[in-house]
Amino acid sequence: MRRLVALGALGLALAACGSPRQAADQSTIVVDTTTSAAAAPVPPSSPPATSAQDPATASGRCTAAVLAGAVESTEAGAGNRYGKLVVTNNGAAPCTVNGYSGLQLLDAAGNALPTDLQRKPDPGPAPVTLAPGAAAAANLHWTVVPTGDEPVDRPCQAEAAKAAAIPPDETQPMSLRWGLGPVCAGGKIEISAFYAA
Known part of the structure; x- marks a missing residue:
């Protein structure tokens, strides 16, 4: 029974870590998601202040x-x-x-x-x-x-x-x-x- 638990824990650890290639792919996905979220344009709620202040x-x-x-x-x-x-x-x-x-x-x-x-x-x-x-x-x-x-x-x-x-x-x-x-x-x-x- 202990052996099965140990093998199950090892399998979960390997699935979580994956191979080095999978880890790199997961990192890339995380970075890409963060980058695209940061670059998403925020629609302006009002015109720029400079045009409103232009006499x-x-x-x-x-x-x-x-x-x-x-x-x-x-x-x-x-x-x-x-x-x-x-x-x-x-x-x-x-x-x-x-x-x-x-x-x-x-x-x-x-x-x-x-x-x-x-x-x-x-x-x-x-x-x-x-x-x-x-x-x-x-x-x-x-x-x-x-x-x-x-x-x-x-x-x-x-x-x-x-x-x-x-x-x-x-x-x-x-x-x-x-x-x-x-x-x-x-x-x-x-x-x-x-x-x-």
């Missing part, structure tokens, strides 16, 4: 209703004129501008004058979040030298009294005073994207 996505777009706009002359030379379209957040909350403004030259009665707005890549579009009272600017460049069949003995184009500027991704314009002389080359104005002023 450009947390605030709304700046609209004509909250922006005050002005065109400022910066320099002139050799028939070239340079200026800035400056917008200021007059609202009570932050808002964001990202990209290029629309711009249309107008006469005193509000009629459209020739305007050929061309976007320049420097600086290019980037979100600019404006706190209340903060401003952003876009660079402007145009010429006063007649081109093509434009007259040389009088202004090349009718001089604009004002302009309509549309903030990026919006449809309602702001009314701006122009008063910076005629814009030749068919009303060609180069404009950059907005940047923090």
